[in-house]
Amino acid sequence: MTDLAARLHHPLPVLTPATKTLGDIEGLRASGVRAGIKASGNPDVALLVADSLIDVAAVFTQNKFAAAPVLVCREHLQKTGGRARAIVVNSGNANACTGDEGLQNARIMCADVAELLGCSPDEVLVASTGVIGVQLPMEKVRAGIRAAFAELQSGPEAGRAFLAAIQTTDAYPKEACEPGDGWSVAGVCKGAGMIAPNMATMLAFVATDAPVDAGGLPALLRDVAVGSFNAVHVDSHPSTNDSLFLLATRRGTQEKAFSNALRDTCRRLAWLIARDGEGATKVTTIRVTGASSNEAAQAIGRRVAESALVRTALFGNDPNWGRFVSQVGNAKEVTSVAGLVCKVQGITVFENEAPTRFDRAEASKAMAAEDVLLELALTEGSGAGDILTSDLGYRYVEVNAEYTT
């Protein structure tokens, strides 16, 4: 065995702060405060408020255990036709698996914000993240909401205060922005692996002051989510609370550049989540091409990413073509593996139904990178898709096995 202790150390990525945050989006104010929900005393209530009723689209978890805030958001967005004044967020407690009391608590959070803003409770959205199966400490939450309201500000610091208050097990803050012509897209998110005791994982908030066609936002956001947040595979465990919100403060004729800026922002945020998988040392993009459809391509990539054997090989910088291609053969979306080509970091390791005579040491060295590309080319059609996955190392086991005992 090599030095195991050394292998438990995983350097974090080197990040530069985003030039714009949610607080820089025209028409938005943000805040984050310490309400005492988290035992650590870290910030745990966040508020994002628009100056007027704005357009909001959202994508939520497909887990049948949808948390109370998700149920309330779906209801509110339905009632308002996709408009809102504010989003209130707490971390430290996911308000999931909390039954009717949890649903009432989510409604109270919206009503409290609505009262402060003088709007309808339906015009307030809510998100929670943290432990599941425990009721929210509502006195602390409600005091936190009042404090966050008093703190509302615009500008980069306000956006970062919001971001700080939505984090749970994140190893680093996750933010991204893309500039446009007189407008911006800015986003923040939280999410790493699901660490005991039962963290609900992913929340993302993206906002823009670009002129947008409000009617097209929900479909655009769903499409963008497919290639970003829904492409992240950390541990095949979509959570009860996963939510992605898009806030647009201005209506108008949508610029083509906006879709691209939104896509790039969401992809960057998704990368940051994959990179923060417990003990992850890199992000691997599993790119499947030549599938029968784009959906099939992503499903095949997900099948490959689900394999603990594949993910440990990625951790070990092992160009293990057998694990990669045999998992393609197990995907039910694949009807023929004839002609399959597999490349690792651009190096062809499998073609013509057999491994190539590639240089293992060279391929292994190429895999010791912050970004790894694993390409799997089928010959069934023109479907293509990416999945982003973290690797699986000792620290993953340590973090996930040794919580309670």
Added chain:
Amino acid sequence: MTDLAARLHHPLPVLTPATKTLGDIEGLRASGVRAGIKASGNPDVALLVADSLIDVAAVFTQNKFAAAPVLVCREHLQKTGGRARAIVVNSGNANACTGDEGLQNARIMCADVAELLGCSPDEVLVASTGVIGVQLPMEKVRAGIRAAFAELQSGPEAGRAFLAAIQTTDAYPKEACEPGDGWSVAGVCKGAGMIAPNMATMLAFVATDAPVDAGGLPALLRDVAVGSFNAVHVDSHPSTNDSLFLLATRRGTQEKAFSNALRDTCRRLAWLIARDGEGATKVTTIRVTGASSNEAAQAIGRRVAESALVRTALFGNDPNWGRFVSQVGNAKEVTSVAGLVCKVQGITVFENEAPTRFDRAEASKAMAAEDVLLELALTEGSGAGDILTSDLGYRYVEVNAEYTT
């Protein structure tokens, strides 16, 4: 961090040898020899020969990358209508991803045995296990076949020589038997996790001298496989070579007790494979009930077993109800999680949409066992099914990440 080195140590199960082996089945002779295919010098060619043409049923991998021996067996069983004189096996090389040359080599193995026996090559079956993507060293294989033929014997030692020669990364020999009234079912298998460099995983050989209804064997074996070998989830990676053979040396009116003996034998062999997952400390039976169908129940159980989060929790003896139930919510075979009850070792940890007030320390202690039962009861129908899974600990990462680098 606790003492990681100590946690890399995983005691193996305490096993008692089976009272009967393949060599004890009336009408069968077996052998195993060292042919030099394995660099280790361990036995690597095995032969199982019937005194006359007997009934054989088989279940093979569903991976689209089926290895050459699997393709040849399917063809031969088709031609003979499920009859054979012999099975020849090699370990050390899976003859998978080897193209036309590999197919020819599998045919040569059958032809060599046929010539020695004086039968048709179609009446010989073949299985291989070991590294993939490398051609068989045919001179060694053919010399090994001649040596194995010369060594054919009946009795327990012959059966164990066969078993020794089919093993690859197995930490212990895997055998099981069930006695009947004047007959027996005896079986052996090989299989653990898929260790680099690309081991093809599971081979099982079960034989009986019970009087059987030959026509019903294929359907019976498929059914038995569902509840045994197909219920094993070690790392969601069915291999190119997985094969299960059932040899029946006598025809007659099938006794009801035979099906049960076959089922028990296969279940025991499947348990032995799950227990030999790399670094596994236990076997967890994930029992899903109340699903819409038996197939749905197993699919849901498999979804739970696929989660690295679930398997690390099992390793850590962590009664992590959130991971268990949320993964049920992610299974596409589930339409409603209302009424879901989750029990760990008989202790109810989740019901009425919320965790119970169970004693975590007590539940954790109960999970520190060789056999763990995780029950997930839905209320959608009467479908039920078990999945057997190994847990995921440090040693799994060590074995799977640190092979080449």
